Amino acid sequence: MAPALLLFTTFLLIPIVYAIWLSLRANRRIGGGILSKLTEVFVGLENYGRALGDPILYGALGRMLIYGLLVVPTMLGLALMFALLLDLPRVRLRTATRISIFLPYAVPGVIASLLWGFLYLPRVSPIRAAFEAANLTPPDFFTSTSVFFSVANIAVWGGTGFNMIIMYTALRSIPAELYDAARLDGCGELQIAWRIKIPLLFPAVVMTFIFSMIATLQVFNEPQTLTPLTNVISSTWMPMQKIYTDAFVLNDIYSAAATSVMFALVTLVLSLGVLTLLQRRAFGEDR
Amino acid sequence: MSAAPVVAADRNGPAAGASALPSRRRAVSSHRGATLVLVIGALYCLLPVAWVIMASTKTPGELFTTFSLWPSFTGGIQGNVQGLLAYKDGLFLRWAANTALYAGVGALLTVLISGAAGYAMAKYRFTGREFVFRVILAGVLVPQVTLAIPQYLLLAKIGLVGSYWSVLLPTMISPFSIYLARIYATAAVPDELLEAGRIDGAGEFKLFRSVAMPLMLPGLVTIFLLHFVSVWNNFLLPFIMLSDDSKFPMTVGLFSLLNQGASQPALYTLVITGSMLSILPLIALFLLLQKYWRLDLLSGGLKG
Numbered sequence: 329m330a331p332a333l334l335l336f337t338t339f340l341l342i343p344i345v346y347a348i349w350l351s352l353r354a355n356r357r358i359g360g361g362i363l364s365k366l367t368e369v370f371v372g373l374e375n376y377g378r379a380l381g382d383p384i385l386y387g388a389l390g391r392m393l394i395y396g397l398l399v400v401p402t403m404l405g406l407a408l409m410f411a412l413l414l415d416l417p418r419v420r421l422r423t424a425t426r427i428s429i430f431l432p433y434a435v436p437g438v439i440a441s442l443l444w445g446f447l448y449l450p451r452v453s454p455i456r457a458a459f460e461a462a463n464l465t466p467p468d469f470f471t472s473t474s475v476f477f478s479v480a481n482i483a484v485w486g487g488t489g490f491n492m493i494i495m496y497t498a499l500r501s502i503p504a505e506l507y508d509a510a511r512l513d514g515c516g517e518l519q520i521a522w523r524i525k526i527p528l529l530f531p532a533v534v535m536t537f538i539f540s541m542i543a544t545l546q547v548f549n550e551p552q553t554l555t556p557l558t559n560v561i562s563s564t565w566m567p568m569q570k571i572y573t574d575a576f577v578l579n580d581i582y583s584a585a586a587t588s589v590m591f592a593l594v595t596l597v598l599s600l601g602v603l604t605l606l607q608r609r610a611f612g613e614d615r
Numbered sequence: 616m617s618a619a620p621v622v623a624a625d626r627n628g629p630a631a632g633a634s635a636l637p638s639r640r641r642a643v644s645s646h647r648g649a650t651l652v653l654v655i656g657a658l659y660c661l662l663p664v665a666w667v668i669m670a671s672t673k674t675p676g677e678l679f680t681t682f683s684l685w686p687s688f689t690g691g692i693q694g695n696v697q698g699l700l701a702y703k704d705g706l707f708l709r710w711a712a713n714t715a716l717y718a719g720v721g722a723l724l725t726v727l728i729s730g731a732a733g734y735a736m737a738k739y740r741f742t743g744r745e746f747v748f749r750v751i752l753a754g755v756l757v758p759q760v761t762l763a764i765p766q767y768l769l770l771a772k773i774g775l776v777g778s779y780w781s782v783l784l785p786t787m788i789s790p791f792s793i794y795l796a797r798i799y800a801t802a803a804v805p806d807e808l809l810e811a812g813r814i815d816g817a818g819e820f821k822l823f824r825s826v827a828m829p830l831m832l833p834g835l836v837t838i839f840l841l842h843f844v845s846v847w848n849n850f851l852l853p854f855i856m857l858s859d860d861s862k863f864p865m866t867v868g869l870f871s872l873l874n875q876g877a878s879q880p881a882l883y884t885l886v887i888t889g890s891m892l893s894i895l896p897l898i899a900l901f902l903l904l905q906k907y908w909r910l911d912l913l914s915g916g917l918k919g
Contacts, residue, residue: 340790344757346769347761347765350764406656413653418646425650431660431898432660434894434897434898435663436865439890451679457682542758545758546758548850549848552870571760571764572760595758
């Protein structure tokens, strides 16, 4: 316990406090002419004000919203569908398909983006080659619109299997007698899924939703990995990329700290909000 | 999609008269549809993996001229692997070893720390316990970059930036692992057993090591695997902390190679071969350890 608390303090609490401290400061030129020098001074909430007035941040937030609306429903919808299908009696190739769909979880986001990046890249893409062979206009995966789908696809590819396994595991723990009773009452598989399985899966779905939401807020690896392959993804395409660029490319750690602290707060409020709201609805007096 | 055949069968159901026969036919047809949907899903998930294996058989010239979802048998694969291993005196193998160090050793230490912390929080009553637990829960939600900037500056102050420690130390503390360990310890270690041990005169450390640890083992294995994957996936932290390419993990290494490839497309085949060689062992490991995945631990967590 003691070493854990120590590490926890060193690498979690102190950094958080330090981030907040940094966000309230800035480098200023003191004095004038050739004698002036850069000094770190306290500036209060100025960094926050500047970040909130920054159109680049709003651009990134808007793109993140589009990306999230594409990824989260698609990924969780597919995961739920696959989990329910796997749980049907008499489905063939159950193990093979389950393992194949889970497989992308073993591939790190950076490498997944590399692989898909090449599948998108005009000179290499077999998808484009297939279109050309069929005399069709090949899709361009890197226009300013299609790039949203291209990046979202990588996240869906990487995340569906993991979420599917969580939901499938939850499904397997539902006692089979429930289904037998429903079948005796004349329920089809679709009705069983809709009336029994999905309501009982609710906690697992809520959890995967919160995880996916947090992952969306923090998306960095996939777009960052694609930047060498295309010009449509700027260095401030997603909010995390903007924070990274501010801190380590533009060397303005102070406003990067301010933005990242605001992000932490938004994540915290959103996650706890969703959790309380859904739990109150789903579990009644459970808590 | 999958629902379509079921709905169609439903509509025909009553017209067919006798109830047993149509319902069986309905079941069979819908499950054939279900299998088909699952197979399509599986193929979609396998596509990039299949592609990288095919593409790694191609020489740099062939990559841009031949259909890349079909293997070449001109010996490109040997050339690519040799080229990759020779790249900057075996830098690729360094990246592999570094990844094993960061993910393997990192996850092992994390499991020990989280296991102890989770156990302590589940089994000992001390003032502020609930508060500490809530802070840890909140820690799960703090974005990585919010921590990474101050961690970078702090480690820079003590001169650790750029060292192995700069990646190992921050990953060792994982609020999520502690949270899971606490849930698991609450469920798996009975208080009576600890009481019995205390009456027999066992010290608290001995109790943890020889009573609690073995009982928590299945949960700890899951925590290890989850953390292993998250470190192996981690890109931002090493990307910020490290500048010396001999200390890079695989992800940052391949990214830097791709970055150079933007001006020298010949390096693309190295990136592709490197990606292939780095995911195959991990996929093998996953298939091997399949039965140790206890993800019900995750879904159980929400109620706990």
